[in-house]
Amino acid sequence: MLDFIQSKKLKWVFIASGSVVVLLLVFQLGVLVGLKKAGFSRNWGENYSRNFGMPPKNPLGQLEGREFFGGHGVAGEVIKIEPKNLVIKGQDEIEKVVNLLQNTIIRRGNKTVNLSEIKIDDGVVIIGSPNPDGTVTAKMIRIFDSTMEPQPYNPNPIPPDLKK
């Protein structure tokens, strides 16, 4: 019995069981992510006409597994600004409506700014949550420059007139 407990066979049984558990967990995570993406993509497709006022360029019927997109984040350029929402064209060429809340944090570099700081063609990265109507509620918006590269952190910015 002791020999069996100390045997290599049992060690391999444990390794195999552990690997199966990890595989199943990863599989379950993949299913969960896929469900979220598919759900948001379906809502986005169903509400496209209502959100954008035109028939979809890429209706849901043509969307396939790998083309589904998530609703927890949006990264792209601002193409329309309204008082309570933004329309963002993503790097994947998909437009998404982003709803703004009173407590939505808008950051440019290290500063918190107002909605008025956001301009058309600005690059933004938005973290939020998907809505059943195919829009995204923004919780945090980060404005990047046009090249989409983040500004490096500068704890003590020197005003240009003091540089001399």
Next chain:
Amino acid sequence: MLLLQPHQGVNDPSPELLTRVMAEIKYCQEIASLKKKLVFSVCLFALAVFLHVPTIISIRNRAQSSGMFSYLSLAFFNLRSLGSYWQDLLWSLLESFPALEIAGLLALTLFAGITLTAMVKYIKTIRGLSQVIHN
């Protein structure tokens, strides 16, 4: 009369000669076969290494188009501001993760590793057989 007599004496070949010659021929054949396998595995290894380039490019493109790099840079530069929204950030990272491309890259790396191991094994065997022949 002399020609018909069987060869006997000091000039006769050793009785092990035939065995040794046959063994050497077998080793040479084995080396030739191993060399072919080595060339084949070198080709496969080179192909696997070469295929890494388009795979890495596709990972980069996929991560860029899905916004993964943007979310990562957000996590890097504005982690404090994200505060309680880390779960949404995690979801956005998971949703934009280029899993299939990374799986492809790992499969290619595994394949390259296997062919490299086979190459080393063939080279070692060829060296060993060559030493046996020379001794």
